[in-house]
Amino acid sequence: MSTLLGPIRQLGIVVDDIEAGMKHWSEVMGVGPWYYNPQVPIEDYTYDGESYQPHNSVALANSGDMQVELIQTRNDVPSMYRDYMQKGLRGLQHVAFWTNEFDKDLAMMLDKGFTVKMSGKVGENGRFVYFAEEHHPGTCIELSEVLGPKGRMFDLIREASQDWDGADPVRPFPDLSKI
Incomplete structure (x- = not known):
């Protein structure tokens, strides 16, 4: 376990083709089922303090307690x-720590000298920040709040993977307002 923020809970992998990525991970790696959202509804998104409207597709699945996130x-x-991607890289772009104490953990990271590069929110109590510092080329740290619906969705994804038999490998994201 990391002494920084507890266990690493997610591996964030940037891909050129998310459908091909889900196929590879389910058929070759045996990881699934994948919960796929072709356009993640990110609110309050900023990059270097400026607001933008990103269009990212995301797929999530678990291998044990480790969540794998594919991002296009x-x-x-x-x-x-x-x-x-502009550096010519594909693959592991970030590792994520999950927290129920977002403000406290964010303050601790800022006190340690980390700086926020990218941030936003997915649903209620689903804030996230990515820190600018790359202590390994191309790989950064995400701090992700997992209270409320987002946390329940992550539980659902982990539970679906536990006895997954390979059937129905790609599923839609659950509606966060209903979980």
Whole structure:
């Protein structure tokens, strides 16, 4: 377990083709089922303090307690995913720590000298920040709030993976307002 913010809970992988990525991970790696959202509804999104409207597709699945996130950018707004791809990189772009104490953990990271590069919110109590510092080329840290519907969705995804038999490998994201 990390001594920074507890266990790493998610591996964020930037891909050129999310459908091909889900197929590879489910058929070759045996990871699934995948919960797919072709356009994640990100609110209050900022990059370097400026507001933008990103269009990202995301797919989530678990392997044990580790969540795997596939990310495909669909427009050219500034983002750390776009920066990563412009460097010619694909693959592990970030590791995420999950928190129920977002404000406290964010303050601790800022006190340690980390700086926020990208931030936003997905649903109620679903804030996230990506820190600018890359301590390994191309790989940064995300701090993700998992209270409320977002946390319940992550639980649902983990539970669906536990006895997954390979059937129905791609599923739509659940409606956060209903979980």
